[in-house]
Amino acid sequence: MRVLITGATGLIGKEIVRLCHKQAMDVHYLTTSKSKISNQQNYKGFYWNPKNNEIDIQSFENVDTIFHLAGATVSKRWTSSYKQEILSSRLEATQTLVNALKNNPNQVKHIISASAIGLYPDSISNYYEEDHSKGDDTFLSNVVKQWEAAVDEFSNLNMMVSKIRIGLVLSNKGGALPEILKPIKLGLGSSFGTGQAWQSWIHINDLARLFLFVYMHHLEGAYNAVAPNAVSNQELTKLCAKVLDKPLFMPNIPKILMKLVLGEMHTLLFLSQRVSSKKIEEAGFEFKYHHLQPALEALLK
Numbered sequence: 001m002r003v004l005i006t007g008a009t010g011l012i013g014k015e016i017v018r019l020c021h022k023q024a025m026d027v028h029y030l031t032t033s034k035s036k037i038s039n040q041q042n043y044k045g046f047y048w049n050p051k052n053n054e055i056d057i058q059s060f061e062n063v064d065t066i067f068h069l070a071g072a073t074v075s076k077r078w079t080s081s082y083k084q085e086i087l088s089s090r091l092e093a094t095q096t097l098v099n100a101l102k103n104n105p106n107q108v109k110h111i112i113s114a115s116a117i118g119l120y121p122d123s124i125s126n127y128y129e130e131d132h133s134k135g136d137d138t139f140l141s142n143v144v145k146q147w148e149a150a151v152d153e154f155s156n157l158n159m160m161v162s163k164i165r166i167g168l169v170l171s172n173k174g175g176a177l178p179e180i181l182k183p184i185k186l187g188l189g190s191s192f193g194t195g196q197a198w199q200s201w202i203h204i205n206d207l208a209r210l211f212l213f214v215y216m217h218h219l220e221g222a223y224n225a226v227a228p229n230a231v232s233n234q235e236l237t238k239l240c241a242k243v244l245d246k247p248l249f250m251p252n253i254p255k256i257l258m259k260l261v262l263g264e265m266h267t268l269l270f271l272s273q274r275v276s277s278k279k280i281e282e283a284g285f286e287f288k289y290h291h292l293q294p295a296l297e298a299l300l301k
């Protein structure tokens, strides 16, 4: 059993690779950095440059499924040229895979692509299930819609297509959590805006398990990847402080201040999305981390 992973060297990719190896699965991966290529028996890297539609088709050898995670990070200031990079990196990477699979004999049957809950409109009251796919006209929602539409192209190659709409990933190795913790560790933690915005989070280990679950059970379509119990931004800040045993006395940070500091990217901190995990649970997936406090304790203690 062998899978091909794009974005394998990133935060989520590394955890998926770790779980694949635990299950004795071989991993091939595509990387845009020649320096990240390694050549072990169960972890073999291949170079690609999606900007030029360049890909090493040896990477498809004996692969039945692709985990597709590659894309430029959204956690960098959203200048107009960088916004273009966020979108084009995802579309070009997807198109490069589609072209290569279309034009070369292969046995790949299934693509499981990352997507994001950034698709769903900002709302305090809505509870989003997967059928709510129209999104809204914000930058992130438009990126996700175009990214998912590009991924749907694989169905024209008679492949199964799965889209994993990922929430706020909690890891102690990178991503949002270490950034959230920085001010709290200094005793300067506070919530954003009213503190009421919903944060639909997932522990990184559950997320990697969920990708493998979709693979093993041949699940098709869109699946939200969030833990069953979303929390408010205030609750998230309070629980981080509690688990770290730090005080929390600062006033909430106003939206206007973060807009000045971060520009348009500040929306990442203020968006409210309460997202349902029902569909993947009904398919039989069991979360290890249902509630935030044990998830934080597992990561931080």
Ligand SMILES: NC(=O)c1ccc[n+]([C@@H]2O[C@H](COP(=O)([O-])OP(=O)(O)OC[C@H]3O[C@@H](n4cnc5c(N)ncnc54)[C@H](OP(=O)(O)O)[C@@H]3O)[C@@H](O)[C@H]2O)c1
Pocket: 006, 007, 008, 009, 010, 011, 012, 013, 030, 031, 032, 033, 036, 050, 069, 070, 071, 072, 073, 074, 089, 090, 093, 114, 115, 116, 117, 166, 167, 168, 169, 175, 176
């Ligand atoms: N982390 C989250 O909270 C979260 C939430 C929702 C959705 N997601 C999505 O899940 C995917 C993986 O997330 P992550 O947190 O693991 O991201 P990450 O740590 O930033 O890793 C992404 C990987 O994509 C590759 N990459 C970066 N820029 C690229 C470009 N311009 N063209 C092609 N490949 C590029 C890199 O691999 P190489 O250097 O090896 O090429 C990188 O290791 C992303 O698409 C992200 O949008 C993440």
